[in-house]
Amino acid sequence: MENYYIYQLVSLILLLLVAIFAILIPGIRSRRRLKEDLMALSSGSKVCTRNGLLGYVESVSDDAVILSVEPSGIRLEVAKWGIREVLKE
Numbered sequence: 001m002e003n004y005y006i007y008q009l010v011s012l013i014l015l016l017l018v019a020i021f022a023i024l025i026p027g028i029r030s031r032r033r034l035k036e037d038l039m040a041l042s043s044g045s046k047v048c049t050r051n052g053l054l055g056y057v058e059s060v061s062d063d064a065v066i067l068s069v070e071p072s073g074i075r076l077e078v079a080k081w082g083i084r085e086v087l088k089e
Contacts, residue, residue, distance in 0.1 A: 034084075043057055045086055047087060
């Protein structure tokens, strides 16, 4: 009977380890990739903001980006943390 509890404990630990590798690791990789993309951001890059706005980067500063949004060419200043994705052409 005592071995039964040990097997349950080992199974629970293994399940937690699988959950960590299946859920946390991909999130860490995607955040790292976004950080690298934001560091390499340059004029002319197409980005999508967290609110769903699509635009082209006109200029980049330390903590903000000036976007040009089509069709009328409206210029917006967006914080870098507000960019969800750097789109590949």
